[in-house]
Amino acid sequence: MSAFPPTRHSAVVAIRSQDPGERSRGYDAIVAAYWRPAYIHLRHRWGAAPEDARDLVQGFFADAFEKGTLERFEPGRARFRTWLRVCLDGYAGHAREAATALKRGGGWTRLALDFDGAERIAGELQAPGADPDEMFRREWARSVLEGALADLSTWAAERGHDTGFRMFLAVDVESDGGARPTYDELAQAHGLPVTTVTNHLHRMRREFRRAALERIRALTLDEQEFRDEARALLGEDPA
């Protein structure tokens, strides 16, 4: 049985659903995964000011929902990630020409997104001339991993594995360089045998991997695209 029941359905499939609720949930998942890559792409690729980039992101997803742009994705021709970026570029180019993107607050439901956090990341990316594809892929990976961390947190809380999760955060997430605690130190800090620390961390890493793959599955249409995207994130076939 999966450690993350129920297994995520593909959001890319869901946005094509005739059921409005299902379609809306699909869009929510796609927005959650892609809004920050989209924002950073607009800041760097299009040179949009922060305020304009925010409006463009809001406008793009609202427009896509209304017109069904993303649903026209054809899996044989490109990955969904690439399709979304092409649509975003099309939207940004059109908005620039028509100067309609700055109609702040008009017509669509504004999403509650952490643009300040995205701006911090955008500000740290000193990559003029960087390949837009690679930058978009990197932000997509960041988004997937952040989502997987959130899933792992929920999973650990529901199963009483908070200690293991805190160890995982200390060793693999919050450590930087030499500040990473050893297993001995963790064992002493928690009053546990080192073997228990090893088991906790192993379990968390295994479940983190599973959560990341589930996230990818939710953002792809079919098995081939899932494998391609998993390779892009993991560097190997997830078989």
Add this chain to the structure above:
Amino acid sequence: MKAPDDATVARLQRILDTPDLGDGRYELGERIGEGGMGVVHVGLDRRLDREVAIKFLRPGALAASDVARLRREALLLARLEHPGIVPVHDLGELPDGGVFLVMKRVRGRGLDAVVQGGVPLGERLRLFLQLADTIAFAHAAGVLHRDLKPANVMVGTFGEVLAMDWGVARVVAGSDATTETRSATPSEGSPPGTGAGTVIGTPGWMAPEQARGDAISSGVRMDVFGLGRMLGMLLEAPGPAGAAARTPPAPLRSIARRATAEAPADRYPDVPEMAADVRRFLDGERVLAHHETPAERVRRVLAPHTIAIVLIGAYVLVRALLFAINRR
């Protein structure tokens, strides 16, 4: 939870991409190789403070048969102590029940990369003979490699030739694979999932019977075929830069041809026989696999005496000229 920064993203991707060794004796470094079943990382043995190579199963390949296969490879390598075989240092267990293999870290290049750089024919043949001697040793120890190809052969810093990746090797009944081993039951001594009916080997390098799913009955002649393909590759490799491109000598092509015969019975019966033919060529003797023409025989017999023949010819010519001058 705030978005992970670049350093954290890199750490998290590494978790996804690498097995969890815990906080034990070995520290995992970068990935340096991969095959169909396993991946190899450079590692640090903290206890002995030395670099090692650590082989794992791919994260997805954790079936009991895969684990058994890697465990078996470790045991098999442990019994093959030879300068041409990478020594295994340790067999470790992962918290998830998987295993990892700790081996000597070999620094070198693949055989194909080495010879593509332009190597004289004599040196290429010496590389081949080192490999053949290693495979003959394995056969004498009762082990068939079954996946000989350039990617599985490394040339070390000091010119040593190492046969790598014994993941699909087979232990035959008894202790000597050079004797006919047909009495072995089909899956006896085979790694899990590599028994009769399973295609073992690499397309383009495997023997015809292997491609048909019979990676057992031809015994050592299966590896003779692999060595024949390797010899063919070595013969076609370019010579040193600046040297004129030459067709490989016919006797060597005959050796490769016999080793890669379609029917196992038409091949050399074992690796030492094949190696002996290559040595005969290097020593200027007749190659048994080759039917010499009279002209080839004369050339071969005279070849070691080329300098003496030239000197004698020059002497005779000068004497003839002097004789002719004196007659006038």
